[in-house]
Amino acid sequence: MSLLFHSTNGQSPPVNLRDALLTGQAPDRGLYLPREFPRLTPAEIAGFAGLPYHDIAFEVLRRYAEGVVDEPSLAELCRDAYNFDVPLESVRGLERAAVMRLDQGPTCSFKDFAARMMARLLGRFVRETGRRLAILTATSGDTGSAVASAFHGVESIRVIVLFPISEVSDRQRKQMTTLRGNIRTIAVDGKFDDCQALVKRAFADPALKSIPLSSANSINVGRLLPQSVYYFYAASRLARPGEPTVFAVPSGNFGDMMGAVFAGRMGLRIKRLVVPVNGNDEFPRFLATGAYAKIEPSRACLSNAMNVGHPSNLARLVAVYGGQMDETGAIHRAPDLAALRRDLFSTSVSDDQTRVTIRQAWTGHQLLLEPHGAVGWRGFLDYVGTEPLNGAPAVVLETAHPAKFPEEIEAALGFAPAVPPALAALDQLAEDYDRLPVDYAAFRDYLLAGLGRG
Ligand SMILES: *Cc1c(COP(=O)(O)O)cnc(C)c1O
Numbered sequence: 001m002s003l004l005f006h007s008t009n010g011q012s013p014p015v016n017l018r019d020a021l022l023t024g025q026a027p028d029r030g031l032y033l034p035r036e037f038p039r040l041t042p043a044e045i046a047g048f049a050g051l052p053y054h055d056i057a058f059e060v061l062r063r064y065a066e067g068v069v070d071e072p073s074l075a076e077l078c079r080d081a082y083n084f085d086v087p088l089e090s091v092r093g094l095e096r097a098a099v100m101r102l103d104q105g106p107t108c109s110f111k112d113f114a115a116r117m118m119a120r121l122l123g124r125f126v127r128e129t130g131r132r133l134a135i136l137t138a139t140s141g142d143t144g145s146a147v148a149s150a151f152h153g154v155e156s157i158r159v160i161v162l163f164p165i166s167e168v169s170d171r172q173r174k175q176m177t178t179l180r181g182n183i184r185t186i187a188v189d190g191k192f193d194d195c196q197a198l199v200k201r202a203f204a205d206p207a208l209k210s211i212p213l214s215s216a217n218s219i220n221v222g223r224l225l226p227q228s229v230y231y232f233y234a235a236s237r238l239a240r241p242g243e244p245t246v247f248a249v250p251s252g253n254f255g256d257m258m259g260a261v262f263a264g265r266m267g268l269r270i271k272r273l274v275v276p277v278n279g280n281d282e283f284p285r286f287l288a289t290g291a292y293a294k295i296e297p298s299r300a301c302l303s304n305a306m307n308v309g310h311p312s313n314l315a316r317l318v319a320v321y322g323g324q325m326d327e328t329g330a331i332h333r334a335p336d337l338a339a340l341r342r343d344l345f346s347t348s349v350s351d352d353q354t355r356v357t358i359r360q361a362w363t364g365h366q367l368l369l370e371p372h373g374a375v376g377w378r379g380f381l382d383y384v385g386t387e388p389l390n391g392a393p394a395v396v397l398e399t400a401h402p403a404k405f406p407e408e409i410e411a412a413l414g415f416a417p418a419v420p421p422a423l424a425a426l427d428q429l430a431e432d433y434d435r436l437p438v439d440y441a442a443f444r445d446y447l448l449a450g451l452g453r454g
Pocket residue numbers: 109110111142143218250251252253254255256257305306372399400
């Protein structure tokens with residue numbers, strides 16, 4: 001018997017993991033959520049203390065994959081996907097607090113965790129069903145490189161990444177444009193919002209019906225499930241059995257923090273989920289007032305991967321708390337606001353505060369943070385100011401490697417971070433990408449010609 005996923009809009013039939021991943025968004029434009037969360041017993045969770053990361057991933061994910069992926073294959077996929085370190089760095093001067101560095105994967109961002117598992121699962125599902133698949137994704141930097149790297153060389157899957165020509169750093173661009181093979185990258189003469197609009201239109205275009213398109217952004221539940229694993233992992237290393245942990249998650253589209261919500265529903269004890277955002281403060285306002293207003297266009301902040309004025313995963317959070325929000329952000333049934341306020345703490349961190357925090361974390365705790373991690377750290381400190389930890393274990397997520405943001409680090413600290421080999425190697429590689437204007441007809445012709453070639 002397989003676990004079923006239902007749509008947050010409630011108008012599509014429930015599906016298993018395979019169909020949820022292959023479809024991405026539900027036909028009623030809602031997002032897939034497990035109908036019921038699988039529960040782990042306290043003894044099972046306590047047992048994680050002795051397991052390596054990839055075994056914890058297997059133990060968590062097998063509850064969702066039952067009847068769809070056999071256990072030996074899933075265990076192998078986990079071993080293969082999670083072949084890098086997940087350091088928990090203790091913080092000088094703060095007992096039982098740690099920074100979890102999710103930046104040791106091939107593209108040095110936490111998005112590797114989800115993209116690598118999703119690529120392996122989708123590759124398998126495409127093979128089993130004898131299909132071909134084209135994955136379209138718009139990126140402001142980190143998603144495109146993690147997805148491109150994860151899907152590189154996966155048979156029968158083509159990936160097309162659109163990025164705004166002047167809004168990504170050289171290193172981010174090279175992470176996508178040096179792969180070739182089944183990965184095509186398009187530099188769009190426009191902004192990230194233009195790239196996203198082109199991709200959205202392609203998904204809705206009847207003229208492209210013959211091409212099986214899927215999305216690799218965090219509307220796909222395949223991106224969320226792997227992101228619940230590292231919360232179990234961190235607690236297994238820091239907390240005593242059954243002891244609640246504080247997690248602080250710098251957030252944009254809320255895929256990462258939903259991983260923690262999933263983990264909590266599966267049985268992980270969470271004392272408080274701290275959700276710091278940058279200047280795009282629609283969520284802390286919602287939590288404070290109960291009224292939701294998205295920010296359009298989103299505000300350009302230092303932590304650019306979190307420049308989101310309407311988090312697409314908010315509909316999932318609202319659904320888990322008993323409400324209903326549609327894809328436009330309209331709330332049709334209010335969530336349990338009191339429960340949300342009990343479980344979550346959210347705060348907005350300005351660019352000035354982000355810069356100051358990079359400095360203070362370094363001078364005060366010898367902690368090297370890039371802008372996203374600094375937003376997380378600052379939000380954590382704001383939380384501790386309202387509710388003392390009283391000895392509880394706490395984990396702050398660092399979502400990217402500092403070497404991806406050398407200018408910001410240099411400006412704040414006066415030195416540039418050491419570059420890991422995965423990023424340094426890029427400088428030697430030749431780039432290859434196409435260029436398009438912001439013109440939907442041109443993009444459609446590109447897709448029809450390119451994907452027609454097989
Ligand atoms: C994508 C990203 C985030 C935001 O994650 P969400 O799941 O969208 O909330 C934070 N930090 C970095 C470095 C990212 O790339």
